[in-house]
Amino acid sequence: xxxxxxxxxxxxxxxxxxxxxxxxxxxxxxxxxxxxxxxxxxxxxxxxxxxxxxxxxxxxxxxxxxxxxxxxxxxxxxxxxxxxxxxxxxxxxxxxxxxxxxxxxxxxxxxxxxxxxxxxxxxxxxxxxxxxxxxxxxxxxxxxxxxxxxxxxxxxxxxxxxxxxxxxxxxxxxxxxxxxxxxxxxxxxxxxxxxxxxxxxxxxxxxxxxxxxxxxxxxxxxxxxxxxxxxxxxxxxxxxxxxxxxxxxxxxxxxxxxxxxxxxxxxxxxxxxxxxxxxxxxxxxxxxxxxxxxxxxxxxxxxxxxxxxxxxxxxxxxxxxxxxxxxxxxxxxxxxxxxxxxxxxxxxxxxxxxxxxxxxxxxxxxxxxxxxxxxxxxxxxxxxxxxxxxxxxxxxxxxxxxxxxxxxxxxxxxxxxx
Amino acid sequence: xxxxxxxxxxxxxxxxxxxxxxxxxxxxxxxxxxxxxxxxxxxxxxxxxxxxxxxxxxxxxxxxxxxxxxxxxxxxxxxxxxxxxxxxxxxxxxxxxxxxxxxxxxxxxxxxxxxxxxxxxxxxxxxxxxxxxxxxxxxxxxxxxxxxxxxxxxxxxxxxxxxxxxxxxxxxxxxxxxxxxxxxxxxxxxxxxxxxxxxxxxxxxxxxxxxxxxxxxxxxxxxxxxxxxxxxxxxxxxxxxxxxxxxxxxxxxxxxxxxxxxxxxxxxxxxxxxxxxxxxxxxxxxxxxxxxxxxxxxxxxxxxxxxxxxxxxxxxxxxxxxxxxxxxxxxxxxxxxxxxxxxxxxxxxxxxxxxxxxxxxxxxxxxxxxxxxxxxxxxxxxxxxxxxxxxxxxxxxxxxxxxxxxxxxxxxxxxxxx
Numbered sequence: 113x114x115x116x117x118x119x120x121x122x123x124x125x126x127x128x129x130x131x132x133x134x135x136x137x138x139x140x141x142x143x144x145x146x147x148x149x150x151x152x153x154x155x156x157x158x159x160x161x162x163x164x165x166x167x168x169x170x171x172x173x174x175x176x177x178x179x180x181x182x183x184x185x186x187x188x189x190x191x192x193x194x195x196x197x198x199x200x201x202x203x204x205x206x207x208x209x210x211x212x213x214x215x216x217x218x219x220x221x222x223x224x225x226x227x228x229x230x231x232x233x234x235x236x237x238x239x240x241x242x243x244x245x246x247x248x249x250x251x252x253x254x255x256x257x258x259x260x261x262x263x264x265x266x267x268x269x270x271x272x273x274x275x276x277x278x279x280x281x282x283x284x285x286x287x288x289x290x291x292x293x294x295x296x297x298x299x300x301x302x303x304x305x306x307x308x309x310x311x312x313x314x315x316x317x318x319x320x321x322x323x324x325x326x327x328x329x330x331x332x333x334x335x336x337x338x339x340x341x342x343x344x345x346x347x348x349x350x351x352x353x354x355x356x357x358x359x360x361x362x363x364x365x366x367x368x369x370x371x372x373x374x375x376x377x378x379x380x381x382x383x384x385x386x387x388x389x390x391x392x393x394x395x396x397x398x399x400x401x402x403x404x405x406x407x408x409x410x411x412x413x414x415x416x417x418x419x420x421x422x423x424x425x426x427x428x429x430x431x432x433x434x435x436x437x438x439x440x441x442x443x444x445x446x447x448x449x450x451x452x453x454x455x456x457x458x459x460x461x462x463x464x465x466x467x468x469x470x471x472x473x474x475x476x477x478x479x480x481x482x483x484x485x486x487x488x489x490x491x492x493x494x495x496x497x498x499x500x501x502x503x504x505x506x507x508x509x510x511x512x513x514x515x516x517x518x519x520x521x522x523x524x525x526x527x528x529x530x
Numbered sequence: 531x532x533x534x535x536x537x538x539x540x541x542x543x544x545x546x547x548x549x550x551x552x553x554x555x556x557x558x559x560x561x562x563x564x565x566x567x568x569x570x571x572x573x574x575x576x577x578x579x580x581x582x583x584x585x586x587x588x589x590x591x592x593x594x595x596x597x598x599x600x601x602x603x604x605x606x607x608x609x610x611x612x613x614x615x616x617x618x619x620x621x622x623x624x625x626x627x628x629x630x631x632x633x634x635x636x637x638x639x640x641x642x643x644x645x646x647x648x649x650x651x652x653x654x655x656x657x658x659x660x661x662x663x664x665x666x667x668x669x670x671x672x673x674x675x676x677x678x679x680x681x682x683x684x685x686x687x688x689x690x691x692x693x694x695x696x697x698x699x700x701x702x703x704x705x706x707x708x709x710x711x712x713x714x715x716x717x718x719x720x721x722x723x724x725x726x727x728x729x730x731x732x733x734x735x736x737x738x739x740x741x742x743x744x745x746x747x748x749x750x751x752x753x754x755x756x757x758x759x760x761x762x763x764x765x766x767x768x769x770x771x772x773x774x775x776x777x778x779x780x781x782x783x784x785x786x787x788x789x790x791x792x793x794x795x796x797x798x799x800x801x802x803x804x805x806x807x808x809x810x811x812x813x814x815x816x817x818x819x820x821x822x823x824x825x826x827x828x829x830x831x832x833x834x835x836x837x838x839x840x841x842x843x844x845x846x847x848x849x850x851x852x853x854x855x856x857x858x859x860x861x862x863x864x865x866x867x868x869x870x871x872x873x874x875x876x877x878x879x880x881x882x883x884x885x886x887x888x889x890x891x892x893x894x895x896x897x898x899x900x901x902x903x904x905x906x907x908x909x910x911x912x913x914x915x916x917x918x919x920x921x922x923x924x925x926x927x928x929x930x931x932x933x934x935x936x937x938x939x940x941x942x943x944x945x946x947x948x
Binding site for chain 2: 135
C-alpha cells in the first residue's frame with residue numbers, strides 16, 4: 113500500500129474515532145488518562161528497551177549530546193509523562209460547557225456549546241514524550257490525534273502510542289484516537305498536510321524552518337508558534353530593585369526557552385541608576401551584553417550591538433540592551449522588532465501601565481512581572497499544547513479550551529422566521 | 531509597477547492602517563460609520579452614474595437578469611448600505627473588552643483582552659454593496675480590510691470605497707483602512723493569498739469553486755463558508771402542526787439561501803400522520819418532492835429520490851424527503867449527508883432534544899425552530915460577515931466578536947518565576 117493510502121487510512125480512522133470521542137463522558141476520559149499513566153509506568157522496562165534502539169541509532173549517527181538527552185526515556189521522563197496525564201485528568205472537561213445563553217425577542221433561547229475540534233495533527237521534532245503529552249491533552253478535549261514526531265524517536269514514540277492505545281481501548285477509548293505515523297519517509301508530512309477532509313488542525317512544533325514548511329504546504333489550518341524575541345521595558349518610574357529581579361529572572365532562569373528575555377529597553381531617565389547595577393548582576397551570572405552606544409557608556413564589558421541583535425532570539429546567556437527616550441520609544445522598538453510573543457513593562461506609573469497593556473501587540477503583555485510567566489501552566493490554563501503567535505483561533509498559550517470550538521444551540525417553541 | 535508590487539503595497543498600507551485602527555476610540559469609529567452612511571446617501575447620483583458603466587458592460591456581456599439585479603445600485607440598495615453602517619455603529623465595540631480576569635496563587639492577575647485581528651482580505655463575487663457592509667464591520671472591529679470583488683462590479687466597488695475613504699479620513703480613520711483591489715486581472719487573487727505577513731485572515735464568499743481555490747492556494751488562514759445541506763427531523767413525539775410550519779418556513783420562505791431546508795427526515799411512527807398533510811402544503815407552495823420509497827407511498831406526486839438527492843443543496847423549490855426508523859437513524863443520515871451548517875429537530879421529547887443538541891455536529895443545531903434562524907442578525911450577533919462551516923476560530927455566523935481575538939494581560943507586583 114502506498115504512503116498516501118496509509119495516511120489516508122489513518123485520517124479516516126481518526127475521523128471515525130473523533131465522532132466517538134466527542135460523546136465520551138468526562139469520567140470515561142479521565143479514568144482512561146489515569147489508566148494510561150499507570151500503563152506507561154508499568155511498561156517502563158519495555159519502553160526503555162525500545163528507546164535503546166533509538167539511542168543506539170543516534171549514537172551511530174553521531175547526534176549531539178543535547179539531542180541524545182532529549183531522546184532519552186529516563187525514569188524521570190517516563191514518570192513525567194505519567195504525571196502529566198494525571199494532571200490532565202484532574203483538569204475540568206471543556207466539552208459540553210455552554211458559554212452563555214441569551215433570549216431573543218421572539219422567545220428563542222440561543223447559546224454556544226463547547227465541542228471538540230475533531231482531528232488534530234501534531235508535527236514535532238525529537239522528544240518522544242510529546243506523544244503522551246499531546247495525546248493526553250487532545251483526548252481530554254475529545255479530539256483524535258495523529259502524531260508525526262522526529263524520525264530519531266520513531267521506535268520510542270510508537271512504543272508509547274502502543275501502550276496508550278492498548279490501555280485506552282480497555283478503558284473505552286475508540287481505536288484510532290491516538291495514532292503515530294509509522295514511517296521515517298520525509299514525504300509523509302507533505303501527504304498529511306493534504307488531508308483537509310480528515311484533519312481539522314495542524315500544530316507544528318519545532319524550528320522556524322519546520323513551521324514555514326508546514327504553513328506553505330498545508331491545506332489544513334495551522335497554528336503557528338514562532339520565535340520569541342521578548343522585551344522588558346524599564347520605565348522612568350520603575351522600582352529598580354524589582355526591575356533587576358525581573359530582568360535577571362527573564363534572562364538567566366532558563367535562557368533556552370521562547371519566553372526568555374532577549375532585549376532590555378531602559379528609559380533614559382533611569383539609565384544612570386539602572387544600567388550599572390543590572391550590568392554587574394548580569395556579568396556575575398555570565399551574561400554577555402550587546403548594547404547601544406548609551407549602554408556602552410554605562411556598562412563596562414558590554415560589546416556594541418549590531419542591527420541584527422535587535423531581532424535576535426539568542427536562547428542563550430546574551431542580552432541586547434538599548435536606552436530609549438520614552439514609553440513611545442520603547443513601544444516603537446517593540447512594534448519594529450518584537451515577535452508578538454511576550455512583552456513586559458516595569459513601571460510605577462498608572463498611565464504607562466495602561467498604555468502598555470492596551471497598545472502593545474503580543475500574545476501576552478505583562479506589567480511588573482517576568483516574561484517567563486507566558487506559559488499555560490503559569491497563567492492558570494493547566495497544561496498547554498503550544499504558544500500561538502498567530503491570531504486566528506488562539507493567540508498565546510493554548511490549553512484544553514483552545515483544542516475545542518463552539519457551536520450555536522437554539523431552543524424554540526415552534527418559532528419560524530417572518 | 532507590477533501587480534505583485536501593487537498588492538504588496540496595499541498590504542503594507544493595510545498593516546500600517548491596522549495599527550492606528552486598533553487604537554481608535556469607539557466614538558471615533560461610530561462617528562465615522564455614521565458619516566460614511568451619510569456620505570453614501572449624499573453620493574447617490576454619482577454612485578448610480580458609475581454603476582451605469584458596470585451595468586452597460588454587463589448588458590454587453592449578456593449577463594443574466596439575476597446577475598444584473600445583484601449588480602444594480604438601486605435607491606434601495608444604497609439606502610440599505612447606509613442603514614447597515616448605522617446599525618454597525620449602534621452595536622457595542624468588541625475591542626478592549628476584558629473577557630475575564632483571575633488571580634494566580636502568586637498574586638498575579640491574569641486576563642484576556644479583546645483586540646482586532648489586524649488585516650482581513652475579503653474575496654467575493656458580484657454584489658458591490660459587500661464593499662460597504664464588510665468594510666463597516668471590519669472597521670468597527672478595528673481591522674483594515676482589502677476587498678477583492680467580482681470584476682463585473684469593479685467600478686461600483688471602487689466608487690463606494692472612494693466615498694468611504696474620503697468621508698472616513700475626514701472623521702479620523704487612517705488611510706488604507708478600506709481598500710479595493712483596482713484591477714480585473716485574475717492573477718490578483720493568487721498574489722493576494724501569498725501576503726501572509728500583511729494579511730491575517732482571508733474570507734472568501736461565493737461558490738464552492740472560489741472557496742476551494744482560495745483554500746488550496748492560500749498561505750493565510752481562510753474562513754470557509756461551504757454549502758448548506760440543512761435537515762429538519764420530525765421526531766415521533768413532534769407537534770405536527772408546529773412541524774409543518776417549520777418545514778414550510780425552512781423550504782419556501784427564501785429557498786435560495788444557505789440556511790434553507792433541503793432534506794426532511796420523518797420518524798416512521800408519524801409518517802402516516804405527517805407526510806400526507808405536509809405533502810399537500812408543499813405541493814400548494816409549488817415544491818417538488820423527491821422521496822424515498824416510503825415517502826412515495828404517502829405523498830402523491832412525489833418523484834423517487836436518487837442517491838445524489840441526499841447530498842443536494844437545491845437552493846430552489848425542491849425538497850428531499852426520507853422516512854427513518856429512529857432518532858439514531860436521523861442522526862446517522864445527518865452525519866453522512868449534512869454539511870455542518872444547520873440542523874433542526876421537531877420533538878416533544880426531552881431526551882431526544884438533548885441528544886440532538888449534544889450529538890449533531892453543525893454550526894447551529896435547533897430544537898423546534900426553523901433552520902432559517904441560523905443567521906447573525908437572527909441569533910442576536912448583529913450584522914454578520916459570513917457563516918463559517920469550518921471549526922477553527924469561528925463556527926457558525928461570524929459577527930463583530932469573530933473579527934477579533936484576545937491577548938493575555940498580566941498585572942503583577944514584581945513576581946518572578948521560581
